[in-house]
Amino acid sequence: MQLDLLVDQFKKKDPSAFEQLYNMYSENICGVINTIVKNDALAQEICQDVFIKIWNNCESYNSSKGRFFTWILNIARNAAIDEIRSKSYKNAKKNLSADYFVSILQNKEEEEEFTVDTKGLKKLVQNLKEKCVQIIELIYFRGYTQKDAAVELNIPIGTVKTRNRSCISQLRENMVSK
Amino acid sequence: MDVQKYIASGILELYIAGILSDKENLEIAKYAKEYPEIQKEIEAIEASILEVSKKASPGYNHSFASMMDRINHEAKVITINRKSSPALAYVGWAASILLAIGLFYMYQQNQDLKSDIQVVEKQNIDLEQQIADTDSSLEKTQYLLNILRDKNISVIPLDGQIVSPTSYAKAYWNKQEEKVFIDAKGLPEPPDGFVYQVWSLKLSPLTPTSMGLLEDFTTDENKVFALNNPNESEAFGITLEPAGGSDSPTLEQLYTLGVISAS
Numbered sequence: 001m002q003l004d005l006l007v008d009q010f011k012k013k014d015p016s017a018f019e020q021l022y023n024m025y026s027e028n029i030c031g032v033i034n035t036i037v038k039n040d041a042l043a044q045e046i047c048q049d050v051f052i053k054i055w056n057n058c059e060s061y062n063s064s065k066g067r068f069f070t071w072i073l074n075i076a077r078n079a080a081i082d083e084i085r086s087k088s089y090k091n092a093k094k095n096l097s098a099d100y101f102v103s104i105l106q107n108k109e110e111e112e113e114f115t116v117d118t119k120g121l122k123k124l125v126q127n128l129k130e131k132c133v134q135i136i137e138l139i140y141f142r143g144y145t146q147k148d149a150a151v152e153l154n155i156p157i158g159t160v161k162t163r164n165r166s167c168i169s170q171l172r173e174n175m176v177s178k
Numbered sequence: 179m180d181v182q183k184y185i186a187s188g189i190l191e192l193y194i195a196g197i198l199s200d201k202e203n204l205e206i207a208k209y210a211k212e213y214p215e216i217q218k219e220i221e222a223i224e225a226s227i228l229e230v231s232k233k234a235s236p237g238y239n240h241s242f243a244s245m246m247d248r249i250n251h252e253a254k255v256i257t258i259n260r261k262s263s264p265a266l267a268y269v270g271w272a273a274s275i276l277l278a279i280g281l282f283y284m285y286q287q288n289q290d291l292k293s294d295i296q297v298v299e300k301q302n303i304d305l306e307q308q309i310a311d312t313d314s315s316l317e318k319t320q321y322l323l324n325i326l327r328d329k330n331i332s333v334i335p336l337d338g339q340i341v342s343p344t345s346y347a348k349a350y351w352n353k354q355e356e357k358v359f360i361d362a363k364g365l366p367e368p369p370d371g372f373v374y375q376v377w378s379l380k381l382s383p384l385t386p387t388s389m390g391l392l393e394d395f396t397t398d399e400n401k402v403f404a405l406n407n408p409n410e411s412e413a414f415g416i417t418l419e420p421a422g423g424s425d426s427p428t429l430e431q432l433y434t435l436g437v438i439s440a441s
Contacts, residue, residue, distance in 0.1 A: 019242050028228050031235030040236030048240050052249055065203045069224055070196040101234055121233035139195045140227055146192065165188030171226045 007068045011058050018055055025069065026051065029076045035101035035141045036080035046083055050076045077143045101137050124174050132167035139164055184209070185219050194223045315399070322359075322402055330354050334414055336436035341418075342366065347434045349414045351407065358389065358407040358414070365433060367396050368418055375419045376403075377427050378411040381437070386415070391423045413437040 009017035029050055034043035054072055061071050125133060131153070138144040138152060139160075150157040184190075192198050193206045210217040325331070331350045338345040346364035351357075360376055368374055374392040379385065390405045392398075417424075418431040 015246065022242050022245075025228075026240075027235045027237070028231040030237070031231035031233065034236050035231070035234045043236050044240060048245050048248070051245055052252070055249055064207045065200060066196055066207070067194060067220065067224060069228065070194055073227075074196045101230075121230070124230060124233055136230070139192065139197065140230075143195070143197060145197050161188035161192060163188075164191050165186070168191050168223055168226055171230065172222060175226060175229055 003068065004063070007061070007063065011061060013055075013058060018058075021068070022051060025072060028069075029072060032073060032076045032141060033080040035137070036077070037083055042083070043080075046079050047076070050079050053079070073140070074143065077141065081142070101133070101141055124171065127174070128167065128170055131163070132170060135160070135164050135167055136171070179209075179213075181213050181215050185216065190216065190220050191223050193220065194227055318400065322400065325352075325359060326350055328352060332438070334436045334438050336414055336416060336434035338364075339432045339435055341431055342433050345433045347416055347436075349436060351411070351414075351438070356406060356408045358405045360392065360403045360405060360414075360416070361401065362392055362395070362403060362416070363401045365392075365395075365401075365416065371421050372418050373421050373423060374416050374433070375423045375427065376405055377415045377417065378407055378409040379413040379415055380410070381412045386427045388423065388425070388427075389414075391419075392416075411438060 006017050006020055010021055026047065030043050030047040033046045033050070034040065037043050037046065050072070053075055057075075061068065128136075134153060135149060138149045144152065146157055146160045149160050153160075155163070189198070189202070190206065193203065198206070206216075206220075210220055330352050332353070334349040334351060336347040336349060342365075344364075345366065348361040348364075350359040350361070358376070362374065365374060374395060376389045376392065377386040378389050379387075387409050389407050389409075390403075392403050395401070413436060415427065415435045416433050417427045417429070418433060419428055
Protein backbone atom coordinates (compact mmCIF):
# COMPACT_ATOMS: atom_id res chain seq x y z
CA MET A 1 0.00 0.00 0.00
CA GLN A 2 1.13 3.48 -0.90
CA LEU A 3 1.00 4.96 2.61
CA ASP A 4 2.77 2.01 4.22
CA LEU A 5 5.57 2.23 1.66
CA LEU A 6 5.95 5.93 2.32
CA VAL A 7 6.06 5.41 6.05
CA ASP A 8 8.67 2.64 5.66
CA GLN A 9 10.84 4.93 3.55
CA PHE A 10 10.32 7.71 6.07
CA LYS A 11 11.49 5.45 8.89
CA LYS A 12 14.69 4.98 6.89
CA LYS A 13 15.16 8.77 6.96
CA ASP A 14 14.24 9.30 3.34
CA PRO A 15 13.67 13.06 3.00
CA SER A 16 11.48 12.76 -0.10
CA ALA A 17 9.14 10.34 1.69
CA PHE A 18 9.08 12.74 4.60
CA GLU A 19 8.21 15.56 2.23
CA GLN A 20 5.24 13.63 0.87
CA LEU A 21 3.99 12.83 4.35
CA TYR A 22 4.51 16.43 5.28
CA ASN A 23 2.44 17.60 2.34
CA MET A 24 -0.26 15.08 3.24
CA TYR A 25 -0.55 15.95 6.91
CA SER A 26 0.95 19.35 7.73
CA GLU A 27 -2.35 21.17 7.40
CA ASN A 28 -4.16 18.65 9.58
CA ILE A 29 -1.47 18.73 12.22
CA CYS A 30 -1.62 22.52 12.27
CA GLY A 31 -5.36 22.26 12.63
CA VAL A 32 -5.07 19.88 15.57
CA ILE A 33 -2.67 22.24 17.26
CA ASN A 34 -4.90 25.20 16.48
CA THR A 35 -7.89 23.57 18.15
CA ILE A 36 -5.84 23.59 21.32
CA VAL A 37 -3.83 26.83 21.21
CA LYS A 38 -6.43 28.80 19.20
CA ASN A 39 -3.81 31.09 17.77
CA ASP A 40 -2.90 30.85 14.09
CA ALA A 41 0.67 32.04 14.29
CA LEU A 42 1.45 30.03 17.40
CA ALA A 43 -0.13 26.94 15.85
CA GLN A 44 2.08 27.25 12.78
CA GLU A 45 5.15 27.67 14.89
CA ILE A 46 4.41 24.60 17.00
CA CYS A 47 3.49 22.73 13.85
CA GLN A 48 6.98 23.09 12.46
CA ASP A 49 8.48 22.04 15.77
CA VAL A 50 6.25 18.96 15.71
CA PHE A 51 7.41 17.92 12.25
CA ILE A 52 11.02 18.35 13.26
CA LYS A 53 10.32 16.14 16.25
CA ILE A 54 8.64 13.61 13.98
CA TRP A 55 11.68 13.50 11.72
CA ASN A 56 14.11 13.22 14.58
CA ASN A 57 12.13 10.38 16.17
CA CYS A 58 11.13 8.54 13.03
CA GLU A 59 12.52 5.20 14.27
CA SER A 60 10.18 5.23 17.25
CA TYR A 61 7.05 4.89 15.12
CA ASN A 62 5.70 1.34 15.23
CA SER A 63 3.02 0.58 12.67
CA SER A 64 1.71 -2.39 14.62
CA LYS A 65 0.66 -0.10 17.44
CA GLY A 66 -1.30 2.38 15.41
CA ARG A 67 -1.81 4.49 12.34
CA PHE A 68 0.88 6.91 11.25
CA PHE A 69 -1.60 9.78 11.56
CA THR A 70 -2.47 8.65 15.08
CA TRP A 71 1.20 8.73 15.98
CA ILE A 72 1.76 12.27 14.70
CA LEU A 73 -1.60 13.35 16.13
CA ASN A 74 -0.36 12.32 19.55
CA ILE A 75 2.93 14.16 19.13
CA ALA A 76 1.13 17.31 17.98
CA ARG A 77 -1.44 17.11 20.76
CA ASN A 78 1.23 16.73 23.42
CA ALA A 79 3.27 19.61 22.00
CA ALA A 80 0.23 21.87 21.92
CA ILE A 81 -0.87 20.92 25.43
CA ASP A 82 2.67 21.49 26.71
CA GLU A 83 2.50 24.91 25.17
CA ILE A 84 -0.77 25.94 26.82
CA ARG A 85 0.50 24.70 30.15
CA SER A 86 3.63 26.81 29.73
CA LYS A 87 4.08 30.04 31.57
CA SER A 88 4.23 32.23 28.49
CA TYR A 89 0.90 30.92 27.24
CA LYS A 90 -0.79 31.41 30.59
CA ASN A 91 0.60 34.90 30.77
CA ALA A 92 -1.17 35.61 27.51
CA LYS A 93 -4.40 34.94 29.43
CA LYS A 94 -5.70 32.16 27.27
CA ASN A 95 -8.61 30.29 28.68
CA LEU A 96 -8.09 26.71 27.66
CA SER A 97 -10.71 24.59 29.39
CA ALA A 98 -13.81 26.65 28.80
CA ASP A 99 -14.24 26.62 25.06
CA TYR A 100 -14.13 23.78 22.58
CA PHE A 101 -12.60 23.69 19.15
CA VAL A 102 -15.72 25.16 17.55
CA SER A 103 -14.91 28.35 19.46
CA ILE A 104 -12.47 28.94 16.63
CA LEU A 105 -15.63 29.78 14.70
CA GLN A 106 -16.76 32.47 17.07
CA ASN A 107 -13.31 33.91 17.47
CA LYS A 108 -12.81 33.99 13.74
CA GLU A 109 -16.09 35.69 13.00
CA GLU A 110 -15.00 38.61 15.11
CA GLU A 111 -12.00 39.17 12.92
CA GLU A 112 -12.08 40.67 9.49
CA GLU A 113 -9.55 38.43 7.88
CA PHE A 114 -9.05 34.84 8.78
CA THR A 115 -7.18 31.89 7.47
CA VAL A 116 -9.16 29.08 9.04
CA ASP A 117 -11.75 27.58 6.72
CA THR A 118 -14.58 28.68 9.00
CA LYS A 119 -17.24 28.06 6.41
CA GLY A 120 -16.08 24.49 5.93
CA LEU A 121 -15.74 23.88 9.63
CA LYS A 122 -19.19 25.28 10.27
CA LYS A 123 -20.72 23.07 7.65
CA LEU A 124 -18.94 20.07 9.07
CA VAL A 125 -20.09 20.55 12.64
CA GLN A 126 -23.35 22.43 12.05
CA ASN A 127 -25.75 19.74 13.18
CA LEU A 128 -23.49 18.12 15.76
CA LYS A 129 -24.87 18.29 19.25
CA GLU A 130 -22.79 20.02 21.83
CA LYS A 131 -22.06 16.74 23.56
CA CYS A 132 -20.57 15.50 20.27
CA VAL A 133 -18.35 18.54 19.96
CA GLN A 134 -17.25 18.00 23.53
CA ILE A 135 -16.45 14.35 23.15
CA ILE A 136 -14.57 14.82 19.87
CA GLU A 137 -12.57 17.60 21.46
CA LEU A 138 -11.67 15.52 24.49
CA ILE A 139 -10.90 12.26 22.69
CA TYR A 140 -9.07 13.53 19.62
CA PHE A 141 -7.68 16.95 20.46
CA ARG A 142 -7.06 16.52 24.19
CA GLY A 143 -6.17 12.83 24.24
CA TYR A 144 -8.45 12.05 27.17
CA THR A 145 -8.79 8.38 28.07
CA GLN A 146 -12.27 6.87 28.15
CA LYS A 147 -12.23 7.10 31.91
CA ASP A 148 -11.17 10.74 32.00
CA ALA A 149 -13.70 11.66 29.33
CA ALA A 150 -16.45 9.89 31.29
CA VAL A 151 -15.57 11.89 34.40
CA GLU A 152 -15.34 15.14 32.50
CA LEU A 153 -18.67 14.61 30.72
CA ASN A 154 -20.31 13.01 33.73
CA ILE A 155 -21.46 9.90 31.83
CA PRO A 156 -20.90 6.18 32.43
CA ILE A 157 -17.60 4.95 31.04
CA GLY A 158 -19.35 2.40 28.80
CA THR A 159 -21.14 5.23 27.03
CA VAL A 160 -18.02 7.04 25.87
CA LYS A 161 -17.18 4.59 23.10
CA THR A 162 -20.67 4.41 21.62
CA ARG A 163 -21.40 8.11 21.94
CA ASN A 164 -18.13 8.93 20.27
CA ARG A 165 -18.90 6.46 17.49
CA SER A 166 -22.29 8.03 16.80
CA CYS A 167 -20.75 11.50 16.79
CA ILE A 168 -18.06 10.44 14.32
CA SER A 169 -20.73 8.81 12.18
CA GLN A 170 -22.60 12.11 12.10
CA LEU A 171 -19.40 13.83 11.07
CA ARG A 172 -18.91 11.31 8.28
CA GLU A 173 -22.43 11.90 7.03
CA ASN A 174 -21.78 15.64 6.98
CA MET A 175 -18.67 15.02 4.89
CA VAL A 176 -20.60 12.94 2.38
CA SER A 177 -23.50 15.37 2.10
CA LYS A 178 -21.14 18.29 1.60
CA MET B 179 -15.69 -12.93 14.94
CA ASP B 180 -18.59 -10.60 14.24
CA VAL B 181 -16.95 -7.83 12.26
CA GLN B 182 -19.99 -5.56 12.16
CA LYS B 183 -20.42 -5.76 15.89
CA TYR B 184 -16.77 -5.06 16.42
CA ILE B 185 -16.96 -1.99 14.24
CA ALA B 186 -20.14 -0.83 15.95
CA SER B 187 -18.52 -1.01 19.37
CA GLY B 188 -16.72 2.24 18.63
CA ILE B 189 -13.29 0.90 19.49
CA LEU B 190 -11.89 1.80 16.08
CA GLU B 191 -12.70 5.47 16.70
CA LEU B 192 -10.63 5.32 19.86
CA TYR B 193 -7.86 3.55 17.95
CA ILE B 194 -7.55 6.57 15.66
CA ALA B 195 -7.50 8.86 18.70
CA GLY B 196 -4.55 6.82 20.01
CA ILE B 197 -5.96 6.45 23.50
CA LEU B 198 -6.13 2.67 23.70
CA SER B 199 -3.72 0.33 25.44
CA ASP B 200 -0.81 -1.27 23.56
CA LYS B 201 -2.56 -4.60 23.75
CA GLU B 202 -5.74 -3.24 22.13
CA ASN B 203 -3.71 -1.42 19.49
CA LEU B 204 -1.85 -4.58 18.52
CA GLU B 205 -5.10 -6.48 18.35
CA ILE B 206 -6.77 -3.94 16.08
CA ALA B 207 -3.73 -3.76 13.80
CA LYS B 208 -3.94 -7.53 13.45
CA TYR B 209 -7.70 -7.45 12.68
CA ALA B 210 -7.19 -4.70 10.17
CA LYS B 211 -4.88 -6.96 8.20
CA GLU B 212 -7.28 -9.84 8.43
CA TYR B 213 -10.56 -8.05 7.69
CA PRO B 214 -10.63 -5.53 4.86
CA GLU B 215 -13.87 -4.07 6.24
CA ILE B 216 -12.11 -3.12 9.45
CA GLN B 217 -9.24 -1.59 7.52
CA LYS B 218 -11.70 0.38 5.43
CA GLU B 219 -13.61 1.55 8.48
CA ILE B 220 -10.39 2.66 10.16
CA GLU B 221 -9.47 4.70 7.09
CA ALA B 222 -12.93 6.29 6.96
CA ILE B 223 -12.75 7.31 10.62
CA GLU B 224 -9.27 8.71 10.08
CA ALA B 225 -10.53 10.65 7.07
CA SER B 226 -13.23 12.32 9.16
CA ILE B 227 -10.74 13.44 11.79
CA LEU B 228 -8.40 14.61 9.03
CA GLU B 229 -11.27 16.65 7.63
CA VAL B 230 -12.13 18.32 10.92
CA SER B 231 -8.52 19.10 11.73
CA LYS B 232 -7.91 20.42 8.23
CA LYS B 233 -10.90 22.74 8.53
CA ALA B 234 -9.53 24.02 11.84
CA SER B 235 -6.13 24.63 10.31
CA PRO B 236 -4.83 28.19 10.04
CA GLY B 237 -3.15 27.13 6.82
CA TYR B 238 0.48 26.34 6.81
CA ASN B 239 2.87 28.65 5.09
CA HIS B 240 6.17 27.16 6.22
CA SER B 241 7.74 25.41 3.27
CA PHE B 242 9.14 21.95 3.62
CA ALA B 243 12.50 23.23 2.43
CA SER B 244 12.72 25.84 5.16
CA MET B 245 11.92 23.20 7.75
CA MET B 246 14.57 20.86 6.38
CA ASP B 247 17.05 23.73 6.59
CA ARG B 248 16.22 24.00 10.26
CA ILE B 249 16.55 20.26 10.74
CA ASN B 250 19.89 20.12 8.97
CA HIS B 251 21.11 23.11 10.89
CA GLU B 252 20.12 21.58 14.23
CA ALA B 253 21.56 18.22 13.19
CA LYS B 254 24.91 19.85 12.41
CA VAL B 255 24.99 21.51 15.78
CA ILE B 256 24.55 18.12 17.40
CA THR B 257 27.02 16.19 15.25
CA ILE B 258 29.94 18.51 15.93
CA ASN B 259 30.58 16.78 19.22
CA ARG B 260 30.24 13.37 17.69
CA LYS B 261 32.71 11.75 15.35
CA SER B 262 32.90 13.74 12.18
CA SER B 263 33.93 12.11 8.96
CA PRO B 264 37.50 12.89 7.81
CA ALA B 265 36.22 14.20 4.49
CA LEU B 266 34.07 16.73 6.32
CA ALA B 267 37.00 17.66 8.51
CA TYR B 268 39.20 18.29 5.45
CA VAL B 269 36.50 20.37 3.87
CA GLY B 270 36.22 22.26 7.14
CA TRP B 271 39.94 22.89 7.32
CA ALA B 272 40.08 23.85 3.67
CA ALA B 273 37.22 26.24 4.19
CA SER B 274 38.81 27.84 7.22
CA ILE B 275 42.16 28.20 5.44
CA LEU B 276 40.40 29.77 2.47
CA LEU B 277 38.59 32.05 4.86
CA ALA B 278 41.84 33.01 6.56
CA ILE B 279 43.48 33.73 3.20
CA GLY B 280 40.44 35.70 2.16
CA LEU B 281 40.49 37.70 5.37
CA PHE B 282 44.20 38.38 5.03
CA TYR B 283 43.69 39.48 1.43
CA MET B 284 40.86 41.77 2.50
CA TYR B 285 43.05 43.15 5.26
CA GLN B 286 45.83 43.89 2.78
CA GLN B 287 43.39 45.55 0.42
CA ASN B 288 42.09 47.61 3.26
CA GLN B 289 45.58 48.70 4.28
CA ASP B 290 46.45 49.64 0.69
CA LEU B 291 43.28 51.66 0.39
CA LYS B 292 44.01 53.39 3.68
CA SER B 293 47.50 54.42 2.55
CA ASP B 294 46.06 55.55 -0.81
CA ILE B 295 43.61 57.70 1.08
CA GLN B 296 46.42 59.17 3.14
CA VAL B 297 48.37 60.08 0.00
CA VAL B 298 45.33 61.68 -1.55
CA GLU B 299 44.62 63.57 1.66
CA LYS B 300 48.18 64.86 1.68
CA GLN B 301 47.83 65.97 -1.94
CA ASN B 302 44.58 67.67 -1.05
CA ILE B 303 46.23 69.58 1.75
CA ASP B 304 49.06 70.65 -0.57
CA LEU B 305 46.60 71.81 -3.20
CA GLU B 306 44.57 73.69 -0.64
CA GLN B 307 47.76 75.34 0.58
CA GLN B 308 48.60 76.35 -2.98
CA ILE B 309 45.17 77.81 -3.45
CA ALA B 310 45.46 79.72 -0.20
CA ASP B 311 48.90 80.99 -1.20
CA THR B 312 47.64 82.04 -4.59
CA ASP B 313 44.70 83.78 -2.99
CA SER B 314 46.85 85.71 -0.59
CA SER B 315 49.33 86.55 -3.35
CA LEU B 316 46.47 87.79 -5.51
CA GLU B 317 45.19 89.83 -2.61
CA LYS B 318 48.58 91.43 -2.13
CA THR B 319 48.86 92.16 -5.81
CA GLN B 320 45.44 93.73 -5.92
CA TYR B 321 46.27 95.75 -2.84
CA LEU B 322 49.43 97.05 -4.54
CA LEU B 323 47.59 97.73 -7.74
CA ASN B 324 44.98 99.73 -5.85
CA ILE B 325 47.69 101.76 -4.18
CA LEU B 326 49.43 102.49 -7.44
CA ARG B 327 46.16 103.54 -9.05
CA ASP B 328 45.41 106.01 -6.27
CA LYS B 329 45.03 109.46 -7.81
CA ASN B 330 47.17 111.06 -5.08
CA ILE B 331 50.20 108.98 -6.00
CA SER B 332 53.12 110.60 -7.71
CA VAL B 333 55.62 108.33 -9.37
CA ILE B 334 59.32 109.10 -9.06
CA PRO B 335 61.74 107.02 -11.08
CA LEU B 336 65.10 106.49 -9.37
CA ASP B 337 67.95 105.98 -11.85
CA GLY B 338 71.09 103.94 -11.43
CA GLN B 339 74.16 105.77 -10.16
CA ILE B 340 77.92 105.30 -10.58
CA VAL B 341 78.11 102.30 -8.24
CA SER B 342 75.49 100.41 -10.14
CA PRO B 343 74.42 102.13 -13.35
CA THR B 344 72.04 99.35 -14.33
CA SER B 345 70.05 99.61 -11.12
CA TYR B 346 66.76 101.37 -10.99
CA ALA B 347 63.84 101.76 -8.67
CA LYS B 348 60.57 103.57 -8.45
CA ALA B 349 59.01 105.49 -5.63
CA TYR B 350 55.25 105.91 -5.40
CA TRP B 351 54.56 108.74 -3.05
CA ASN B 352 51.17 109.43 -1.52
CA LYS B 353 51.68 112.82 0.00
CA GLN B 354 48.34 112.93 1.78
CA GLU B 355 48.84 109.64 3.53
CA GLU B 356 52.56 110.33 3.96
CA LYS B 357 53.47 106.99 2.50
CA VAL B 358 56.07 105.95 -0.02
CA PHE B 359 56.11 102.61 -1.76
CA ILE B 360 59.51 101.67 -3.11
CA ASP B 361 59.51 99.24 -6.01
CA ALA B 362 63.02 97.84 -5.68
CA LYS B 363 62.84 95.15 -8.33
CA GLY B 364 65.65 96.79 -10.29
CA LEU B 365 68.15 96.59 -7.42
CA PRO B 366 70.64 93.75 -7.12
CA GLU B 367 70.44 91.61 -4.03
CA PRO B 368 72.42 93.20 -1.22
CA PRO B 369 75.55 91.27 -0.10
CA ASP B 370 75.49 89.59 3.30
CA GLY B 371 75.66 92.03 6.20
CA PHE B 372 74.35 94.90 4.12
CA VAL B 373 70.95 96.45 3.63
CA TYR B 374 69.40 99.09 1.41
CA GLN B 375 68.40 102.28 3.13
CA VAL B 376 66.01 104.82 1.64
CA TRP B 377 66.58 108.52 2.13
CA SER B 378 64.40 111.53 1.71
CA LEU B 379 66.51 114.40 0.41
CA LYS B 380 66.25 118.16 0.51
CA LEU B 381 68.43 119.56 -2.25
CA SER B 382 69.61 122.98 -1.09
CA PRO B 383 71.25 122.48 1.15
CA LEU B 384 71.54 118.69 0.74
CA THR B 385 69.82 117.25 3.80
CA PRO B 386 69.20 113.49 3.95
CA THR B 387 66.59 112.02 6.27
CA SER B 388 66.37 108.26 6.68
CA MET B 389 62.97 106.83 5.75
CA GLY B 390 63.84 103.28 6.66
CA LEU B 391 65.43 100.04 5.47
CA LEU B 392 64.39 97.60 2.77
CA GLU B 393 64.41 94.70 5.24
CA ASP B 394 64.20 91.06 4.11
CA PHE B 395 65.03 92.13 0.58
CA THR B 396 65.84 88.66 -0.69
CA THR B 397 62.77 86.97 0.71
CA ASP B 398 60.28 89.64 -0.29
CA GLU B 399 58.55 88.34 -3.38
CA ASN B 400 57.28 91.46 -5.12
CA LYS B 401 60.05 93.72 -3.80
CA VAL B 402 57.65 96.53 -3.03
CA PHE B 403 58.27 98.14 0.33
CA ALA B 404 55.99 100.53 2.18
CA LEU B 405 57.68 103.31 4.15
CA ASN B 406 56.42 106.34 6.04
CA ASN B 407 57.45 109.69 4.71
CA PRO B 408 56.25 112.76 6.60
CA ASN B 409 59.03 114.84 4.96
CA GLU B 410 58.78 117.56 2.35
CA SER B 411 60.99 115.46 0.09
CA GLU B 412 62.62 116.88 -3.04
CA ALA B 413 64.39 113.66 -3.99
CA PHE B 414 64.68 110.00 -2.95
CA GLY B 415 67.90 108.01 -2.81
CA ILE B 416 68.76 104.44 -1.95
CA THR B 417 72.16 103.56 -0.53
CA LEU B 418 73.72 100.28 0.55
CA GLU B 419 74.49 100.43 4.26
CA PRO B 420 75.78 97.95 6.86
CA ALA B 421 73.07 95.88 8.45
CA GLY B 422 70.94 97.94 10.78
CA GLY B 423 71.34 101.04 8.65
CA SER B 424 73.32 104.26 9.17
CA ASP B 425 72.57 107.71 10.54
CA SER B 426 73.72 109.38 7.39
CA PRO B 427 73.94 107.97 3.91
CA THR B 428 77.16 106.48 2.56
CA LEU B 429 77.14 108.43 -0.71
CA GLU B 430 79.80 106.16 -2.31
CA GLN B 431 77.23 103.43 -2.16
CA LEU B 432 74.39 105.46 -3.66
CA TYR B 433 72.62 102.98 -5.94
CA THR B 434 69.72 104.98 -7.26
CA LEU B 435 68.54 108.51 -7.07
CA GLY B 436 65.50 110.33 -8.37
CA VAL B 437 64.45 113.93 -8.13
CA ILE B 438 60.83 114.81 -7.63
CA SER B 439 59.69 117.05 -10.39
CA ALA B 440 57.89 120.10 -9.13
CA SER B 441 54.24 119.69 -9.79
